[in-house]
Amino acid sequence: MQFPQMPFIDAHAHMVSRTTDDYEAMRAAGIVALIEPAFWLGQPRTEAGSFKDYFSSLVGWERFRASQFGIKHYCCIGLNSKEANNEALAEQVMELLPLYLMKEGVVAVGEIGYDDQTAAEDKYFRLQIALALETQLPIMIHTPHRDKKAGTTRSMDVLEEMGMSPDRVVIDHNNEETVREVLDRGYWAAFTIYPHTKMGNERMVDIIRQYGADRIIVDSACDWGVSDPLAVPKTAALMLERGIEEAQVRQVCYQNALQAYGQSGQMKESDWSENKGIDQSQRFSGTQY
Amino acid sequence: MTYSGAARVFGHEHWLQEPKPKEEVLGLFPGLRLDLWTQTQLARAYVLLSVPPDIAPRVLKQLQETADNQELLALYAAFPLLPSGPALLPLATEAVRSNMRNVFEAIALHNPYPAQYFDEAAWNQLYLKAAFINCPLTKIYGLAERANASLSRILSDFAHERWAAGRNLAPDAWQVVFSFVEESLLPDLEHLFIDADIRQQQAATLVCYQNPYADARLLLEHFPMWTEEAQEGELTWPSLAQSWYEDY
Known part of the structure; x- marks a missing residue:
């Protein structure tokens, strides 16, 4: 497939679950940077140590793996809503978070928010909003798949109640039903392009037609499930084919993510533009050390 | 957090600016190329040196387990400066097992720690791994x-x-x-x-x-x-x- 000649950022990709073939294909398609938010691993963890190793891999091994393919890897650190329901474990994970939030390349607290919208989820959501305020980091919000519309509204209510500024929050996994309120309230609205469910890339084209490109972000959220690590460049190709202006495509597939997460002070265009493609020094020959 | 936060204050530029410190200073630790260090690395070494030696092995282990790529690199490169010496061996041999090339190189290249403390088996592993991944072997200190x-x-x-x-x-x-x-x-x-x-x-x-x-x-x-x-x-x-x- 031919992809448009422009740089892309995948603002939501769970690369721990992907292969080097994916990295190679992503780079070839023009993805220069990606953001990997902390989430669960497909089944609930039972030990805090598993979280520690997971967070460490997000700032260590996965970052290195991406660099081998010329992709700049950033991450969000947080306790996801699914696992917030194991309160004994959640308490220990909360103690781990401060160790990671100040690290280089950590661009937000996330993905956090609601899943089943339980009391425990609400408790740890609020505690993590407080952490974001304290560390001056943006937030990436995971919106629930069930009772989505109400859950999305509730997420924003709580964020505002705690004094988080909407322009420092990306609400992810939007659809036609949630997008208007999210944009009206001043948040960044991200859309996850799934191959079969939720948001297909055809629907994405219609959303850009209706709402324009301001504060809208397209991502893949690729993980171990059926998902497509090339969703962003593929959607860009379709948008151009359907007559969306190139400047708008660039906004939703690159610029907006950079602007939203760049507020962390941890993500700059020069991080990858000054890096000539694949980092040869990392991959093949000696660095200075 | 101070160790992590160093990167928000200092950059990844090399710390050595004019006027350069005297050769004697750079030569204090034979084999160590302080001149190649970044500002952040130097700041992190300073933080490491402020950890009391009796608790250093425990503190450094926690650091190792929760460190990012650049933090690991700064940690291992600073080993020759730290007073804990042989107590750091388990961490140092773990560094050799790293699959992150720059992390491995931080312990293996321009670093006098392994030559001083590694036993023969660990030394040989380090050398072979460096050869295996095509590191410039002459940058390993203490070969002869x-x-x-x-x-x-x-x-x-x-x-x-x-x-x-x-x-x-x-x-x-x-x-x-x-x-x-x-x-x-x-x-x-x-x-x-x-x-x-x-x-x-x-x-x-x-x-x-x-x-x-x-x-x-x-x-x-x-x-x-x-x-x-x-x-x-x-x-x-x-x-x-x-x-x-x-x-x-």
């Missing part, structure tokens, strides 16, 4: 002092595996065998001498040239094409490394 018979044997076996796959070792890999040339190694040297790549021939020349063993001398007489360069000091292990590694 830590060379050993077992390493020569393992290196020879490794070369045979590579040759079976139609590949060569980096020529400077052979620099650790010179004092251990014995009968079993002579066919390997012959193999190098007849290799089409002159850098392999040059490696064999240097090994034989530096070796007092009579049969090695005999080999050198058979294959004299680079002996003169070796005699005149134009051909050395660093010069050979220079010709082999991109951006050496």
Whole structure:
């Protein structure tokens, strides 16, 4: 497939679950940077140590793996809503978070928010909003798949109640039903392009037609499930084919993510533009050390 | 958090600016290339030095378990400066196991810690891993002092595996065998001498040239094409490394 000649950022990709073939294909398609938010691993963890190793891999091994393919890897650190329901474990994970939030390349607290919208989820959501305020980091919000519309509204209510500024929050996994309120309230609205469910890339084209490109972000959220690590460049190709202006495509597939997460002070265009493609020094020959 | 936060205050530029500190300062820790350090690295070393030695192994272990890529690199590169010495061995051998190239290089290259504290088995693992992933081996500190018979044997076996796959070792890999040339190694040297790549021939020349063993001398007489360069000091292990590694 031919992809448009422009740089892309995948603002939501769970690369721990992907292969080097994916990295190679992503780079070839023009993805220069990606953001990997902390989430669960497909089944609930039972030990805090598993979280520690997971967070460490997000700032260590996965970052290195991406660099081998010329992709700049950033991450969000947080306790996801699914696992917030194991309160004994959640308490220990909360103690781990401060160790990671100040690290280089950590661009937000996330993905956090609601899943089943339980009391425990609400408790740890609020505690993590407080952490974001304290560390001056943006937030990436995971919106629930069930009772989505109400859950999305509730997420924003709580964020505002705690004094988080909407322009420092990306609400992810939007659809036609949630997008208007999210944009009206001043948040960044991200859309996850799934191959079969939720948001297909055809629907994405219609959303850009209706709402324009301001504060809208397209991502893949690729993980171990059926998902497509090339969703962003593929959607860009379709948008151009359907007559969306190139400047708008660039906004939703690159610029907006950079602007939203760049507020962390941890993500700059020069991080990858000054890096000539694949980092040869990392991959093949000696660095200075 | 202070250790992590260093990167928000200091950059990844090299810390050495004019006027440069005196050579004596840079030479305080032989083998350590402080001049290649970044500002953040230096700040992190300062933080590490402020940890009381009695709790350092525990604190550093926690740091190792929760560190990002650059933090690990700064941690291992600072080991020669830290007073805990041998207590850091478990962390240092773990560093050698790292799959992140720059992290491995932080312990392996321009770092006097392994030569001082590693036992023979750990030292040999470090050397072989560096050879395996094509690190410039001359940047490992203490090669001559830590060379050993077992390493020569393992290196020879490794070369045979590579040759079976139609590949060569980096020529400077052979620099650790010179004092251990014995009968079993002579066919390997012959193999190098007849290799089409002159850098392999040059490696064999240097090994034989530096070796007092009579049969090695005999080999050198058979294959004299680079002996003169070796005699005149134009051909050395660093010069050979220079010709082999991109951006050496």
